[in-house]
Amino acid sequence: MKNPTRAFKDAIYEQFARVGKAISSPRRLELLDLLCQGPRTVEALANESGLTIANTSQHLQVLRAARLVAADKDGLYVIYRLADQQVCEFFRSMRLLAESRLAEVEQIKNRFLDGREGMMPVDRTKLLKLVREDAVTVLDVRPSVEFNAGHIAGALSVPLKELQQHLSDLPRDQEIVAYCRGPYCVLSVMAVEILRARGFKAIRLEEGIQDFRALGFPIIGNEEV
Amino acid sequence: MKNPTRAFKDAIYEQFARVGKAISSPRRLELLDLLCQGPRTVEALANESGLTIANTSQHLQVLRAARLVAADKDGLYVIYRLADQQVCEFFRSMRLLAESRLAEVEQIKNRFLDGREGMMPVDRTKLLKLVREDAVTVLDVRPSVEFNAGHIAGALSVPLKELQQHLSDLPRDQEIVAYCRGPYCVLSVMAVEILRARGFKAIRLEEGIQDFRALGFPIIGNEEV
DNA sequence: ATAGTATTCAATTGATTAATTGAATACTAT
DNA sequence: ATAGTATTCAATTAATCAATTGAATACTAT
Known part of the structure; x- marks a missing residue:
């Protein structure tokens, strides 16, 4: 029987891990990078990233589930954008860390x-x-x-x-x-x-x-x- | 045949994703959080986090592979520490993002x-x-x-x-x-x-x-x- | 040399994730 | 109402990941 403090910590880190999981995919990182430059449709994101439209859409659903991106309907088109400037800043801090830590x-x-x-x-x-x-x-x-x-x-x-x-x-x-x-x-x-x-x-x-x-x-x- | 620019981007985001994968696990996040407070042995980390020693060691290997932590031998003991203050700062920016984006x-x-x-x-x-x-x-x-x-x-x-x-x-x-x-x-x-x-x-x-x-x-x- | 301790490794198993494919849905123009 | 377009969903398959378990390795004290 897990003690309440252990349960609390497990629950909290599970939430933090939602952000980590969202950025664990190179594909989603590229989509985030593109969205840092401005909002885009699924089709435009697929074109820039070389992914299929279905695959792009699925990755965007993952990013949306982690609340890192938001979507607006514009007639036929769905416009995806970063949910907050803070997501850009986080992406940038991840990039700077990778640059400084990974010689590759x-x-x-x-x-x-x-x-x-x-x-x-x-x-x-x-x-x-x-x-x-x-x-x-x-x-x-x-x-x-x-x-x-x-x-x-x-x-x-x-x-x-x-x-x-x-x-x-x-x-x-x-x-x-x-x-x-x-x-x-x-x-x-x-x-x-x-x-x-x-x-x-x-x-x-x-x-x-x-x-x-x-x-x-x-x-x-x-x-x- | 992938064009060179596409290959370049794929390779770069693959590297960035190494950071994301490292923090996609709630277990590893807790270990990082503990190491933000100071260096620790595997046993101490296992005790604090409620993981087995073997499991703790495996997660530490993942963090080490991503170059987020470093290890020093001290006789029988291995002392793990964060590889750089920048890792702490990154962890904190991830936590702040999760706090602001995830109502949960x-x-x-x-x-x-x-x-x-x-x-x-x-x-x-x-x-x-x-x-x-x-x-x-x-x-x-x-x-x-x-x-x-x-x-x-x-x-x-x-x-x-x-x-x-x-x-x-x-x-x-x-x-x-x-x-x-x-x-x-x-x-x-x-x-x-x-x-x-x-x-x-x-x-x-x-x-x-x-x-x-x-x-x-x-x-x-x-x-x- | 040996026993004890701390840590890591490797294999296994079950769970999760990513890409694909085809179907379904939503919207628009006619 | 219908055809076309953009997007999402669901099922499938293969790959990856996490925890467990037992063995192996490294170090220390005797």
């Missing part, structure tokens, strides 16, 4: 990205300072739906897919800093490669919108998750 | 603790101020090994098991504030009940040592996890 993270990054011109070393502190001071042109190369959800104040939206068409809009006499979803998104790597090939002075910042938010940058957008 | 947490707390005299409502902000100003007697009622690992500067160590023997040491003219491992530990609930039954002016603070650390209280001890 850096190894994988190096294996897939090392040597790419968009990845050359930058003076991150100086670059962040230049961004804060509006001393550079800041490009957000994510899809515009993510830009609209939230972006650095002053950033221009030039989704990677539209970059070729917008080259003439960009300054050649000022440094261009491109960002996307975060350190493990290659949109800005590719953008910088394209820009540099065309003679622009372009550099990548690996921070994503949630990192900028945590660093105190003013974020503008229609989604206060 | 509050419900369980109420079901097991509601009505107990050690749980009466307190003006938490005022109490924290009084603690900070040394205007109250602060009791740490955890086992002394946990007190030694880290405690609020100025706190007295009176483990619950030894409280009866130390009553004569305690002031009757000053308010006594007792704390233990955190909101889901009942050591301080019981301590306050005993103290009040003996005429002391005692109140419980539900914060644990990691909450105090996050709130900026000076922490003294021999364990800088």
